[in-house]
Amino acid sequence: MPVYVLGHKSPDTDSVTSAIAFAALQKMLGVDAVPCVQGKLNPETELVLKKFGVSAPELKTDVNGAEYMLVDHSDIKQAPDNWDKGKLLAIVDHHKLGDITTANPILFCAMPVGCTGTVLYTLYKDVYKKSVPANIAGLMMSAILSDTVLFKSATCTPEDKKAAEELAKIAGVQAMMDWGMEMAKAKSSVEGVPPKDLIFRDYKDFNMSGKTVGIGQLELISLSLVNNDLKCALHDEMQKLKVDGNRHSVFLMLTDIMKEGTELMAVTDDPGVVEKAFGQKLVGNVAWLPKVMSRKKQMVPPLEKAFAA
């Protein structure tokens, strides 16, 4: 019976490439591991897989009765359906500890670094003493560039930079930062993409003091890529999403990776939470948050605090 390796819902580059890289490591250890994704790939991830000649993992959103491993999350809201009706064998992650629990002992490896790819590099190199295949190294390096926003994010650690540089050598990539800019451009593409798909490109639901809070993020090389018409369309979709999922709030971070800040769009039952969390009032459903680039480190913790207050 295969063991499925899955990243989170609304997969980003780290979730997809970490499923591939961890499945490859498990295969080296004799496990019949199959990498999977829980949703459509974003344009950046597609570009990354193409560059390193790796095919897209199969789609799987339900683990009922299956053996499986998780990468890049440990939150129930981001996990596959029926996570509690399958057998979870391992978690490799770099987020805050989520609410998934197990009846049996599992392999659990989480580190406070900027990317699951960095954790996996440690597993390959230091724990299992395996060399990383060149194409897998390319995927892991790309994930680090993506998750750390070219090493600019508040989540980036020296370990991430070191891992990316070593992986670039293994992958034979000379101009790592040029490749990072190419990826950022692909990540920024909004033209012709339905607004709903843009919201779900990098989207996560959170449980904050018993309330469902959705936070999407679009990383852009320029905020000007999202014009007013598109903003209105995004706002309409956010409203629908809020009603459909019985959510308390839906936020969309429009993150300008060059200016290093986020324009936060909000649809919420309580606009006061934004002011409580960030000290900024919403003006026409938006607020500019200077220096905020990381959902994990700069959005979720202050919002959680505001919701708990």
Ligand SMILES: [Mn+2]
């Ligand atoms: Mn990640």
